Amino acid sequence: MSVSTLSLSVWWARLGQARRRTFLGYLFLSPWLVGLLAFTLFPILAVFGLGFMEYGIFGRPTWIGLQNYRDILTNDRLFLTTLGNTLYFVALSVPLSTVIGFLLAVALNTRLIGQTLFRTAFYVPSIVPQVAAVLLFVWLFHPQIGLINFALDLLGLEGPNWLGRPQWAKPAIVIMGLWGVGGGMIIYLAGLQSIPQHLYEAAEIDGATEMRRFLMITIPLMTPTLFYNLIIGIIGSFQVFVTAYVATQGGPLNSTLFYVLYLYRYGFEEFRLGYASALAWILFLLVLALTVVVFRSSSSWVYYESGGER
Amino acid sequence: MRHMNPIGRRQFLRGIAGGSALAMLAACAVPATSEPAETGEAPAMEPATISFWHIWGGVRDEQLKTVLDDFGAVHPEIIVEPLLLPNPGYADKIVTALAGDAPDLTMIYTVEFAPAAAQGALQSVDDRLAADDVSGDAWYPGIWDMTQWEGTPYGVPFVGNFLQLFYWNMDDYAAAGLDPEAGALVWDDLRHVMSELSTFDDDGNIDHLGFVPGGWGEWMMGTYRNGHDWYGDATPDGIAIDHPLSQEALEFVVDLYARGGGWDSVGAALEGWGNQQLGNPMIAGVASSIRSGIFTVNVINNQNPDLPYKLGKYPHGPNGEHLDLIQACWNMVIPTNAQNPDAAWTLAKYLSHGEGHLKFMVEIQGRPAMIRDYNMAPHDAKAREVNPYWDDALEVLNGKQVSLPVSDKLGAAQNILREAFERVMLEVDSVGDALSWAQGEVEAIFA
Numbered sequence: 001m002s003v004s005t006l007s008l009s010v011w012w013a014r015l016g017q018a019r020r021r022t023f024l025g026y027l028f029l030s031p032w033l034v035g036l037l038a039f040t041l042f043p044i045l046a047v048f049g050l051g052f053m054e055y056g057i058f059g060r061p062t063w064i065g066l067q068n069y070r071d072i073l074t075n076d077r078l079f080l081t082t083l084g085n086t087l088y089f090v091a092l093s094v095p096l097s098t099v100i101g102f103l104l105a106v107a108l109n110t111r112l113i114g115q116t117l118f119r120t121a122f123y124v125p126s127i128v129p130q131v132a133a134v135l136l137f138v139w140l141f142h143p144q145i146g147l148i149n150f151a152l153d154l155l156g157l158e159g160p161n162w163l164g165r166p167q168w169a170k171p172a173i174v175i176m177g178l179w180g181v182g183g184g185m186i187i188y189l190a191g192l193q194s195i196p197q198h199l200y201e202a203a204e205i206d207g208a209t210e211m212r213r214f215l216m217i218t219i220p221l222m223t224p225t226l227f228y229n230l231i232i233g234i235i236g237s238f239q240v241f242v243t244a245y246v247a248t249q250g251g252p253l254n255s256t257l258f259y260v261l262y263l264y265r266y267g268f269e270e271f272r273l274g275y276a277s278a279l280a281w282i283l284f285l286l287v288l289a290l291t292v293v294v295f296r297s298s299s300s301w302v303y304y305e306s307g308g309e310r
Numbered sequence: 311m312r313h314m315n316p317i318g319r320r321q322f323l324r325g326i327a328g329g330s331a332l333a334m335l336a337a338c339a340v341p342a343t344s345e346p347a348e349t350g351e352a353p354a355m356e357p358a359t360i361s362f363w364h365i366w367g368g369v370r371d372e373q374l375k376t377v378l379d380d381f382g383a384v385h386p387e388i389i390v391e392p393l394l395l396p397n398p399g400y401a402d403k404i405v406t407a408l409a410g411d412a413p414d415l416t417m418i419y420t421v422e423f424a425p426a427a428a429q430g431a432l433q434s435v436d437d438r439l440a441a442d443d444v445s446g447d448a449w450y451p452g453i454w455d456m457t458q459w460e461g462t463p464y465g466v467p468f469v470g471n472f473l474q475l476f477y478w479n480m481d482d483y484a485a486a487g488l489d490p491e492a493g494a495l496v497w498d499d500l501r502h503v504m505s506e507l508s509t510f511d512d513d514g515n516i517d518h519l520g521f522v523p524g525g526w527g528e529w530m531m532g533t534y535r536n537g538h539d540w541y542g543d544a545t546p547d548g549i550a551i552d553h554p555l556s557q558e559a560l561e562f563v564v565d566l567y568a569r570g571g572g573w574d575s576v577g578a579a580l581e582g583w584g585n586q587q588l589g590n591p592m593i594a595g596v597a598s599s600i601r602s603g604i605f606t607v608n609v610i611n612n613q614n615p616d617l618p619y620k621l622g623k624y625p626h627g628p629n630g631e632h633l634d635l636i637q638a639c640w641n642m643v644i645p646t647n648a649q650n651p652d653a654a655w656t657l658a659k660y661l662s663h664g665e666g667h668l669k670f671m672v673e674i675q676g677r678p679a680m681i682r683d684y685n686m687a688p689h690d691a692k693a694r695e696v697n698p699y700w701d702d703a704l705e706v707l708n709g710k711q712v713s714l715p716v717s718d719k720l721g722a723a724q725n726i727l728r729e730a731f732e733r734v735m736l737e738v739d740s741v742g743d744a745l746s747w748a749q750g751e752v753e754a755i756f757a
Contacts, residue, residue, distance in 0.1 A: 056718075057409050059429035077751075139585050144515045144578045161574045166736065253732050268402065270721055271425040 044284075051278035056271045068278035079279075081254055082262040085170065089258060090237040092174045097233060098226065101181045105188030106218070119189070126183035134246040137176045138163065163248055166255035173256055176243045184229050191225030192218070220303040227302045231291060238287050259283055358653040359389040360414035363404070365640065367394055370675070377670045381660050388653045408432075412645035414654035417468055420456055420638035425718040427459035433644045434462050438655050448663060449680050452636035452711030459716060466662035467680040469671070470639030473706045474531060474601045476625065480618045482507055482598035486520070490618075494521075494599065494625045497532070497562050504569040507598045516571050516579035519597040523566050523576060526731035531601065532559030534635040534712065536627030540727075540752075541715045549752050551727065552745035555629055560741050562627065564734060573735040593617060604677050607697050621699045623706055634709035676700075678707055719755050726751040 015023065026033075051068055055061035072079050108119050125133065140146050141162035149159025162172040195218065203213045241260040244250060250257035250265075263283070267276030366374045371394055378390050393413070395403055401422055407413060408422075408431040418426065426432050439446075446454045446463065453470035457463045480490035486506040494500045500521055507520030524531075533540060538555035542548025550556065570576045583591050590606065591597035593614050600606075601624055610617050626632035642658045644651050660666040663681050668689055671679045676696035678685050685693075685704055694700045714720060730748035733739035739747070 056425055056429045057405060058426050058431035138581075142578065142582060142585065143574065144513075145582050145585075161578070164574055164577050251732060253729065253736060253738065265725075268405065269421075271405070271429075271718065 047277040047280050049277075050274050051281050053274045053277075054272075055274035055277070057273050058271070061274060064274070068275050069282070071275070072278055072282065078254060078257065078262060082257050082259045085255065085257055086238060086240065086259040088170055089174060089177075089240050090234060092171070093177045093237045093240075094230065094233045096174065097178055097181050097184060098229060100178060101184035101229070102188050102222070102226065104181065104185045105192055106214075108185070109189060109192045119186075123182040123186055126180040126186075128179075130180075130242045131246055133179050134176060134243050137172075137179070137243075138247050141172050164252060166253045169248055169252060169255045173240070173243050173247065176247070177237075177240065184233070187229055188222065188225055191222050195221045221305060223302040224304060227294075227298050231294060234290060234294065235287055238283060355387065357387050357389050358650045359391060360650045360653045360657060361391045361393060362654075362657060363393045363395050363407075363413045363416035365395050365397060365400060365417050367397065373674045374670060377661070377666045377674075380669065381657060381666055384660075385656060388656060390657060408645050410647075412647045414648040414650045415642060415644055415658055417640045418465070418643050419640055420714075420716060421721060423456075423465065423639075423641055423643065424459065424716050424720065426643070427464040427716075428718050431646055432464040433646055433648070433651060434464055435466060435644065435655070435658075436462050439463065439466075442659065444659075444663060448682065450682060450707055450711060452634070452713040453639055453680050455713040456636060456639035456716060457641050465641035465643035466658055468640045468642045468662055468667075469677075470636065470641075470680055473603075473634055473636060473709075473711075474624055475604060475606070475621045475703065475706060476599065476623060477592055477602055477606060477619055477621045478503075478599035479592060480620055482520075486598075491620065493620060493622050496625050497627050500599075500625050501562075501565060501569060503599060504566055508570050510571060514571070514575070516575055517596075519570055519576070519579065519591065520599065521566070521570070522580065522591050522597045522600045523563065523570065524601060526728045528563045528566070528601075529556075529560050529731050530637075530727070531624055531635065532562050532627060534633045535559075535624050537629040537631030537633060539633060539712050541723075549749070549756060551730075551752055552742075552749040555627070557741055557745055558627060558629075560731070560734060560745070563731075564741070567735065589613070592619070604697075604703050605675075607699060607703075608676065611696065620702075622702050623709070632710070633712045634706060636711055636713035638714070678703055717756075722755050723752045726755070 012020070050061060052063060052065055053061035054064050054067075104122055108115060108122065112118070140148050143149055143159060143161040143164065146159070146162075148162070152159040160168045162168045199217050199221075200213055203217060208216065239260050240258045241264065244256040244258050244261050245264070248256040250261050259279070260283070263276050263279045266272045266279060362378075364374060374392065378392060381390065382388070395417070401419075404416060404418060404422055405426075407416070408426050412431075418432075423432075446457075449467055450470075452473075453467045454463075456470055457465045457467055476493060478490075478493045483493060483503070484490040486503055488494065488499060488503065494503055503520040505520070507518065508516065509518045511517050530540075533556045536555045536559050538550070538553050538559075540549065540551055540553075540556065542550060567573050567576055571579075580591070583594070583596060588594040588596065590600065590602065590609060590613075592600040593606075593610055595614075607621070610619060623632075623634075642662050644654045644658065648654055661670065667679055667681060668684045671677055672684055672689055673692045676693045678693075678700075679689075683689070685707070690700065697703070717723075726748050730739075730744040733744045733747075734741055
C-alpha cells in the first residue's frame with residue numbers, strides 16, 4: 001500500500017461516521033452540483049455580463065454599459081411586437097392547456113373501457129419529437145389539402161389560410177402547442193389518484209352530488225398540482241420557439257415572431273450575442289416577475305391538505 | 311481521538327473548485343517529456359495533419375475524397391482529415407468552431423463569412439495570394455467580390471455560381487406560343503407563360519403553374535434583371551430600395567402572382583407539392599419553368615433525363631439594362647486560430663484554383679469552375695459531355711455581374727425587404743408605401 005493511499009485511509013478512518021456520511025452525501029451530489037454550476041449558473045451569469053457588452057461571438061466582448069438595454073427599449077421596432085406575440089401565446093396557451101389537460105385527466109381517471117389505451121394515446125404525442133409534430137401540423141393546416149380545413153368544410157365552414165395569414169398564424173401555433181397537453185395530463189392524473197378516497201365516500205354519505213364532490217373535493221385538492229403545472233406552463237410558454245422556427249420562421253409579417261425566436265435571430269443569425277443576452281435577461285426578469293405574482297396569489301387559491309394551510 | 315469539525319458546504323465547494331482548478335492547470339501544463347531525444351540524427355519530417363470542413367454531402371462526398379486522394383499523392387507531407395458539416399446545423403457548427411476550436415481550413419457561406427471576417431476570426435489571404443502571384447482577376451468578378459472584407463480577401467471562392475438560371479419546358483412553351491428555343495426573354499413573356507400555362511381544378515386550386523415564383527427573391531431577381539442595384543456602394547447614400555426600377559420589379563412580381571392564382575393559391579400549391587415530396591416542380595411536371603442554379607442540370611439528368619428542357623438567362627425587365635446577380639458564395643477560409651495555416655493554404659490553393667478545382671468542379675460535376683480559364687478549351691471537354699447547356703451557363707457567368715454587399719448588416723437588411731414584400735402581397739401596404747418604409751429601415755441599418 002502506497003504512502004498516499006495509507007494516509008487517505010487514516011484520514012478516512014479519523015473522519016468519524018457522521019462526517020463520512022456528510023462527505024459521501026456531497027460526493028454523490030457533486031456531479032449534479034458541477035453540472036448546475038457549469039451549465040446553468042455560469043451561463044446565466046455570463047449572459048448577464050454579456051448584456052452589457054458588444055459581443056459578436058468571434059471577437060472579444062467590449063463593455064458598452066446599458067447601451068443594449070437602451071436600444072432594446074427605445075430603438076428596437078420589433079421588441080414590443082415580439083413581446084406582444086409571446087404574451088398572446090401565453091395568454092391563450094396556458095389556460096387552454098391547463099383546462100384541457102385537467103379535464104382529460106379527470107375523464108381518464110374514471111373507470112372506462114380501454115382506459116390504459118386512452119391514457120397512452122393522449123400521452124404519447126407529448127413525447128413525439130417536436131419538430132416532427134410541427135411538420136405534421138404544417139400539413140394538417142394546409143389550406144387546400146389539410147385535414148383541418150377538410151373537417152371545417154364538412155361543417156360548412158371555409159377554412160382559412162392558417163399559416164399564411166397574420167390573423168390566423170398565431171392561433172395555429174397555439175393549437176400546435178396543445179398537441180403536447182398529455183404531459184400535463186399525466187401529472188394531473190397522478191394528483192387525482194393521490195386524493196384520499198375516504199373524502200369522496202364521506203361526501204357521498206352526506207349526500208353530495210358528483211358535481212359537488214368535484215367542486216368541493218377534487219378541485220381544492222388538485223390546486224397544488226394545478227399551481228405547479230401553471231408555473232411550468234407559464235415559463236415554458238414564454239420560451240415558445242420550435243413551432244414558429246419550423247412552421248413559419250416568424251412570419252407572416254412577424255405575426256409569429258416570438259420573443260425567443262427574435263432573440264435567436266440576433267444571437268445566431270446576426271451574431272449580436274451581447275444584444276441577444278440583454279434580450280434574454282429582460283425575458284428572464286419578466287418571467288420572474290410573473291412567477292412571483294402567481295406565487296403570491298397562490299396563498300389565496302392553493303390548498304395544501306397537510307396541516308390545512310392555505 | 312483528535313476532535314475534527316464536520317465539513318461545511320463552503321469548505322466542500324472550495325475544495326471542489328480548488329481541485330478542478332488544479333486539474334485544469336495540470337491539463338494545460340506542457341508535458342515534461344516533449345523534448346526530442348538528442349541522437350545526433352536529423353529528425354524525420356512529420357507530416358502535417360490538417361482538418362478540412364466542407365459541405366459536400368451525398369455522392370459529392372465520395373467525389374471529393376477522390377480529389378483529396380490525388381492531393382495526398384502530390385503532397386505526402388500533408389494529411390487531410392475531411393469532415394462533412396451537418397446540414398441543417400452547418401452554421402451553428404462553424405460559428406462555434408470559429409469562436410473556439412477551429413479547423414485548419416473550412417468552407418463558409420457568405421452569411422457567416424462577413425461577420426467572421428469583420429470580427430477577426432479569419433486570416434487574410436492577401437499576402438499568400440501575392441506570394442503565389444495569383445490575381446483576383448482569375449476569378450469571375452462577382453464571385454471574387456464575395457471573398458472581400460473592406461477590400462481585403464479573407465478567403466478564396468470554392469463554389470459561387472449562385473447566378474440564377476432560368477429553366478423551361480420546351481414543349482409547354484411551344485404550346486403557349488413561345489419560341490421553345492428562346493424561352494422567356496422579357497418579363498412580358500413570363501407574364502404570358504403564367505397566364506397561359508397555369509391551370510386550376512374545379513375548386514380553383516392550382517394544378518399546374520406556368521412559372522414557379524420564389525417569393526421575395528423574385529422581387530430581388532427582378533430588380534437586378536431590371537438593371538438596378540439596391541445597395542449601390544452599401545452606404546446610406548448608395549441604398550435605393552425605393553428606386554423606380556425596384557418598384558417596377560415589385561409590381562411585376564405582384565402581377566405574376568395574380569396571374570398564377572394569387573399569393574395564397576401559389577403558396578398553397580408550392581407547400582402542397584413540397585409535402586408530396588415532389589422536389590423540383592418543373593422536373594416533377596407540375597410547372598413549366600423555374601429559376602434555379604446550375605446543379606439542377608445534374609438533378610434533371612438523374613431524375614428525369616427525358617425532360618424536354620432548356621436553360622438560359624432569367625428574363626429581363628423593360629429597362630433592358632440587366633445585371634446578373636451573385637447572391638452568395640461558399641469560400642474557403644483559414645481561421646485565425648488554425649493550427650497549420652501553411653498546410654491549409656496548400657490545400658486551399660489546390661481546391662480553389664489548382665488542379666483539384668478543375669477536377670472536382672468541371673470534370674467530375676460538370677459545373678462551371680470559379681476560375682474563368684478552367685471553363686474554356688481544352689479543360690471543358692468532359693463538362694460538355696454531362697452538361698448540354700454548358701455555353702448557356704457560361705453566358706450567364708460572363709454577364710454583367712454584380713454581387714450583394716459582403717456585410718454583417720446584410721441579413722438585417724434582407725429581413726426588412728422580405729417584410730416589405732410580405733406587406734405588399736398581404737395587401738397591408740401599397741407598393742409605394744412598402745418601398746418608402748423599407749428605404750428608411752435599410753438606410754438606418756447601414757448608417
